[in-house]
Amino acid sequence: NAGVMQNPRHLVRRRGQEARLRCSPMKGHSHVYWYRQLPEEGLKFMVYLQKENIIDESGMPKERFSAEFPKEGPSILRIQQVVRGDSAAYFCASSPEGKGFYGYTFGSGTRLTVV
């Protein structure tokens, strides 16, 4: 029973390139959450998605960032035209449909480095 799978584990991009981060939720989970962890800081909520729907994107930067969770396949966090300030660890978590929310399971993260 695999946990939340994120890939790649490490991603290096030059300034101006695009970064695509993938998250496969735990089996049976249809809710996905993305958090960002800047160096020496706690995690900050970015977005909450259900299959084919964005439920809450209040933590997403207004520009360059987008997220999707298609009917088939993993959830994708996309960062266009990356800048050095985007360097961070991005964590995905998932939870099942209809269960009480408490303590979702995080993946191991994608560490994005912008050079």
Next chain:
Amino acid sequence: QQQVKQSPQSLIVQKGGIPIINCAYENTAFDYFPWYQQFPGKGPALLIAIRPDVSEKKEGRFTISFNKSAKQFSLHIMDSQPGDSATYFCAASVTSVAYKYIFGTGTRLKVLA
């Protein structure tokens, strides 16, 4: 008002010691307070959580103390072991927006053998 302030930033204890990590919040709407443990290169893992209707909760060697009037809560690790060396994060959420955690900035704990 949405912040959770965590201290200390780092902590070193001897094996068997009792490290204590403290968190404080302002938003009285918060009603769920989890602690997460994160090892290097890994995602955070839920350790223990508490609701404001109790003042203390124990799970194994981990204890949360909660002071509702002071809006503070803390994590105590009894009989700490080198394997407990990790970064610990407190967090808070509101039931109506339960999926959105506000995390503290983390405490890096090192337990010396």
